[in-house]
Amino acid sequence: MPKIRLMIVDDHEVVRLGMRAAFELESDINVIGEASNGAEALAKINVLMPEVILMDVRMEKMGGIEACREIRSQHPQVAVLMITSYPDDEAVTASILAGASGYLLKNVSRTELLKAVRQVASGQSLLKPDTTRKAIAHMTSIASHGGTTPGDELTDREREVLALVARGYTNKQIAEALYLSEKTARNHVSHILEKLGLSRRSEAAAYAVEHKLTNPRG
Structure with a gap:
């Protein structure tokens, strides 16, 4: 066998x-x-x-x-x-x-x-x-509580990281800017890609620009 x-x-x-x-x-x-x-x-x-x-x-x-x-x-x-x-x-x-x-x-x-x-x-x-x-309930909850607005599924920290990704920052530069370890910055980027259903940083950057998420408080 x-x-x-x-x-x-x-x-x-x-x-x-x-x-x-x-x-x-x-x-x-x-x-x-x-x-x-x-x-x-x-x-x-x-x-x-x-x-x-x-x-x-x-x-x-x-x-x-x-x-x-x-x-x-x-x-x-x-x-x-x-x-x-x-x-x-x-x-x-x-x-x-x-x-x-x-x-x-x-x-x-x-x-x-x-x-x-x-x-x-x-x-x-x-x-x-x-x-x-x-x-399914989790996805429905996201949709029914404002998840239809781009970026709402991200935490405040993830929005900050996404804004820096859109500006072309590397993981090391993100870590320095937000006082994080490089590994933590890398993990944030991975979580952002997972939540947005994207595969690459360039796609996340384009997403941020398209949906005006280059300002973490925007």
């Missing part, structure tokens, strides 16, 4: 090693490769040809949701199972829209993790009806 070809994508090496160890003794699952971010995963797919990708939600360079969207567009036969450290309605919603087959927390038991990989490999979805309902 062919083994499930699994790729693990996470920006923490220790986490990847722990996940790999969870599958090593399984006769029906083969971890065929790893990646430290979404961009690296995309570059390796054609070579490794995974059936399932276990994908961290938030990573540097390219986050899991953006990568999931690209993977599902370019390789619709690949199932993507999102995994994160904490629950987040917006991330669940974005994952569903990106085409993920499931969403798990990193504190999931080994038994549940194995079951999840096997289920999505067989073509099943792990997105339970109540999870999907919550995601």
Whole structure:
């Protein structure tokens, strides 16, 4: 019986090693490769040809949701199972829209993790009806509470970051301007792209200019 070809994508090496160890003794699952971010995963797919990708939600360079969207567009036969450290309605919603087959927390038991990989490999979805309902309710709430106004889904801090992105600031320059760490600035940019359904900084900059969001208080 062919083994499930699994790729693990996470920006923490220790986490990847722990996940790999969870599958090593399984006769029906083969971890065929790893990646430290979404961009690296995309570059390796054609070579490794995974059936399932276990994908961290938030990573540097390219986050899991953006990568999931690209993977599902370019390789619709690949199932993507999102995994994160904490629950987040917006991330669940974005994952569903990106085409993920499931969403798990990193504190999931080994038994549940194995079951999840096997289920999505067989073509099943792990997105339970109540999870999907919550995601739909979340999207509806955004729309009904002013979400139709561009930028309303962003926090004040994210609007500040978006305004600086529109001015061409790098993550380092954003961090210096707002007294943040560079990693925090990078995470803000990733969250902005996820919330706006965009893939690149240039698209976020164009969005900000088009909708007059270049002034964070505007």
